[in-house]
Amino acid sequence: xxxxxxxxxxxxxxxxxxxxxxxxxxxxxxxxxxxxxxxxxxxxxxxxxxxxxxxxxxxxxxxxxxxxxxxxxxxxxxxxxxxxxxxxxxxxxxxxxxxxxxxxxxxxxxxxxxxxxxxxxxxxxxxxxxxxxxxxxxxxxxxxxxxxxxxxxxxxxxxxxxxxxxxxxxxxxxxxxxxxxxxxxxxxxxxxxxxxxxxxxxxxxxxxxxxxxxxxxxxxxxxxxxxxxxxxxxxxxxxxxxxxxxxxxxxxxxxxxxxxxxxxxxxxxxxxxxxxxxxxxxxxxxxxxxxxxxxxxxxxxxxxxxxxxxxxxxxxxxxxxxxxxxxxxxxxxxxxxxxxxxxxxxxxxxxxxxxxxxxxxxxxxxxxxxxxxxxxxxxxxxxxxxxxxxxxxxxxxxxxxxxxxxxxxxxxxxxxxxxxxxxxxxxxxxxxxxxxxxxxxxxxxxxxxxxxxxxxxxxxxxxxxxxxxxxxxxxxxxxxxxxxxxxxxxx
Numbered sequence: 001x002x003x004x005x006x007x008x009x010x011x012x013x014x015x016x017x018x019x020x021x022x023x024x025x026x027x028x029x030x031x032x033x034x035x036x037x038x039x040x041x042x043x044x045x046x047x048x049x050x051x052x053x054x055x056x057x058x059x060x061x062x063x064x065x066x067x068x069x070x071x072x073x074x075x076x077x078x079x080x081x082x083x084x085x086x087x088x089x090x091x092x093x094x095x096x097x098x099x100x101x102x103x104x105x106x107x108x109x110x111x112x113x114x115x116x117x118x119x120x121x122x123x124x125x126x127x128x129x130x131x132x133x134x135x136x137x138x139x140x141x142x143x144x145x146x147x148x149x150x151x152x153x154x155x156x157x158x159x160x161x162x163x164x165x166x167x168x169x170x171x172x173x174x175x176x177x178x179x180x181x182x183x184x185x186x187x188x189x190x191x192x193x194x195x196x197x198x199x200x201x202x203x204x205x206x207x208x209x210x211x212x213x214x215x216x217x218x219x220x221x222x223x224x225x226x227x228x229x230x231x232x233x234x235x236x237x238x239x240x241x242x243x244x245x246x247x248x249x250x251x252x253x254x255x256x257x258x259x260x261x262x263x264x265x266x267x268x269x270x271x272x273x274x275x276x277x278x279x280x281x282x283x284x285x286x287x288x289x290x291x292x293x294x295x296x297x298x299x300x301x302x303x304x305x306x307x308x309x310x311x312x313x314x315x316x317x318x319x320x321x322x323x324x325x326x327x328x329x330x331x332x333x334x335x336x337x338x339x340x341x342x343x344x345x346x347x348x349x350x351x352x353x354x355x356x357x358x359x360x361x362x363x364x365x366x367x368x369x370x371x372x373x374x375x376x377x378x379x380x381x382x383x384x385x386x387x388x389x390x391x392x393x394x395x396x397x398x399x400x401x402x403x404x405x406x407x408x409x410x411x412x413x414x415x416x417x418x419x420x421x422x423x424x425x426x427x428x429x430x431x432x433x434x435x436x437x438x439x440x441x442x443x444x445x446x447x448x449x450x451x452x453x454x455x456x457x458x459x460x461x462x463x464x465x466x467x468x469x470x471x472x473x474x475x476x477x478x479x480x481x482x483x484x485x486x487x488x489x490x491x
Contacts, residue, residue: 006071009078010061010100018133019100022064032096035089043091044116051075051085052126053110055148058103060131065098078102104134108146152181154230154349157372158223161189163238170243172200172221173208174235180349182227188423190376192237193219196393197376199421216245222372224423230350231424234372338379338422340386345424346414352426356415359431363406367399370417370425374398378425383414391420410434 003013010017024030035047054060054077062075074097075085089095101107109131114124130146132138161174172189189209191198194217200209220237355369368380373394380389380402392400413432417425 004069006069009063009073009076011059011078011102015102017100017102018104019098021098022096024096030096031099032094033089034094035091036094038091040092041118044118044120046088046090046093047113047115048086048088049074050112050114051077051081051109052112054081054107056101056103056107056109056131056133057105057149057151058101058107060107060109061100062097063100064095099131101131101133103151105132105136105149105151106141106147107131107133108148150181152227152229152349154352155180155182155184155225155227155232157233158187158225158235160236161221161223161238163219163221163241165241165243168212168214168216168243168246170211170214170219170221170241171208172211172223172238174223176207177225177232179225179227180229180232182229184225184227186226187223188226188231188419188421189221189223190234190419191219191221192375193217193240196420199419199423201421201423214243216243218242226423230345230347231352231426233353233426236372338418338420340381340383340388341416341418341424343384343414346383346416346427350424350426351428352417352424354415354417354426354428356428356430358429359433360404361433362404362408362410362435365401365403366415366430367401368415368417368428370394370398372398373425377420379418379420381416381418382408382430383416383427386416389415404430404432406435408432 001010001015020028059078063073074087109129112126130141130143132141156177158174158177161172164171184204189200202209222234225232353371357367360366377393379391389402413430414427415430416427
């Protein structure tokens with residue numbers, strides 16, 4: 001769209017539109033309207049043409065250009081269809097206008113034309129005009145049964161999930177939400193309440209996620225749905241549930257309150273007082289915690305995989321050469337391995353509810369707000385060249401403060417919020433202003449180019465087909481016919 005005030009009704013400058021113009025282009029359809037074929041003396045005045053409803057993937061405009069750059073808007077659905085969407089066609093008129101649309105797809109435009117015959121008798125006709133815009137197959141459009149298309153979007157947020165607890169196992173279940181016009185590809189369930197969210201990703205066919213060995217504590221759950229367009233907003237949180245702590249001294253395999261030394265299934269490495277399940281190969285006088293077959297040079301109680309003299313308090317499940325810092329359950333390590341979300345996935349439908357304060361000067365701080373994710377640990381990136389700003393835990397209001405690097409390039413960026421499992425939470429735009437710099441002496445003079453104003457444009461040269469109209473809107477001639485739904489007598 002041109003950056004001129006008289007065209008501001010079409011939208012922001014630079015935004016693409018699909019348009020056929022009032023000036024004839026022999027490669028495009030040239031729609032217009034005409035009252036030339038109504039015999040003189042038939043009507044008492046002109047014909048009122050009114051838009052009564054519109055449905056489609058974007059907004060529709062009909063406007064004409066006059067001399068000296070003037071613009072007259074006949075129809076405009078961007079501000080809702082109303083009384084202003086009407087104009088009168090004078091008698092003996094043949095005219096054309098600019099038909100503009102903000103998105104590709106099928107539009108269904110409902111019109112009514114009214115007039116008065118000589119003598120005062122009113123006549124009227126209503127019809128639906130089906131319009132195929134851009135890369136849309138006009139042969140698939142039925143003018144008699146117009147069905148508008150709408151662009152696919154990210155799914156709607158699921159409803160608040162249900163949560164059940166069985167020991168240390170928590171099950172989160174939900175109902176599938178509307179898919180936004182694109183099939184669902186999966187869900188991400190989050191269990192909130194511990195040191196860091198517990199996350200499970202499941203297929204679109206699933207309606208629940210199971211969390212095993214959940215630490216004791218109080219938890220709530222949220223769910224997001226995913227399709228090819230993007231990720232939904234998070235659901236409302238579930239009601240709280242509690243995972244109870246095990247009774248002190250319980251063997252994980254014992255029944256409640258069992259003495260761990262009495263269960264025949266106890267570990268044969270237990271101390272004196274072992275049950276009948278003890279390893280019969282232990283010799284008399286063996287350290288009851290020693291595993292038969294240990295290196296005889298092991299200290300009593302060493303794990304059989306440990307070297308001689310290892311600390312007997314060492315975790316038997318850890319190899320002596322393992323670096324304790326390499327524990328794969330350490331959330332810090334998994335966060336380091338998270339890759340940034342590709343720019344191709346940062347479509348408008350994937351924005352979510354993320355909000356970023358701004359603009360900001362390079363080196364300054366901004367506040368990010370992520371509704372529905374309070375208490376979650378997230379990664380915050382600056383795009384388009386992905387740069388990790390921080391890994392933060394959102395506060396009770398879903399907010400956190402991050403610092404924009406002092407060397408960040410001036411201009412528009414995207415701030416992307418990502419869950420620790422790598423899934424996209426959402427993004428928002430951020431305008432970064434250059435950091436102030438001291439004036440340089442003898443900088444020399446800079447030439448300034450002339451500021452040229454661009455001429456009005458008429459939009460993208462994509463195909464637009466008008467495939468049906470009750471009163472003969474056919475490539476440049478619109479005739480008023482009185483064959484249907486007359487309010488009174490025939491002409």
